[in-house]
Amino acid sequence: MSTFQLHNEIKKFIISHSEGFKEFELMKHLEENNDCIKSVDGTDELSLFKKHFLIMNALYKLQDCYWEEDKARLHISATRIYLKKFTDGDTYVHPSTDNSNAKLKEYYLEWSNLIEMSQQSVEQLLDEFWIKYYAIDKRSDALKLLGLSAQASHKEIKTKFKNLAARHHPDKGGDADTFIQIRNAYEILIL
Structure with a gap:
């Protein structure tokens, strides 16, 4: 070679x-x-x-x-x-x-x-790639749900999540479905 x-x-x-x-x-x-x-x-x-x-x-x-x-x-x-x-x-x-x-x-x-x-490590790399690729696809929806811009910093994302989670938490009278959507959006953005 x-x-x-x-x-x-x-x-x-x-x-x-x-x-x-x-x-x-x-x-x-x-x-x-x-x-x-x-x-x-x-x-x-x-x-x-x-x-x-x-x-x-x-x-x-x-x-x-x-x-x-x-x-x-x-x-x-x-x-x-x-x-x-x-x-x-x-x-x-x-x-x-x-x-x-x-x-x-x-x-x-x-x-x-x-x-x-190895074949196994290539498959793992590909799986990781596709997870990140799909997360990019979902990222814009998550930003929109949290009311953030595409340039939002990690700190801004975290602060916005805490505020929205506190407002919509079921233990504080909020809607459980809305809280779950907010939590899912946050998890997508912190990947």
């Missing part, structure tokens, strides 16, 4: 897709054109995770190379990956100080996360 060949193939793909691309497109390309990805047999969740991990590891390593060598920023997100060359007057945050992806980058650069991965 040669990560050098993988990096080179990804670099060629990035150059040929100047408008950007999705990880799935890159994976399909690499499955046909790169021995490193081809060597990961199977279509089960563990095999797909291994391919994903190898690709993300390479992308995050390339992100630093592009910054230092080419004065460009490789943007990596779940919806789009693209390279942006710097022009005069551009201001960019160095990839190592970009907190929005710092934890992901740290995860994908640590080889033990790939080596220690």
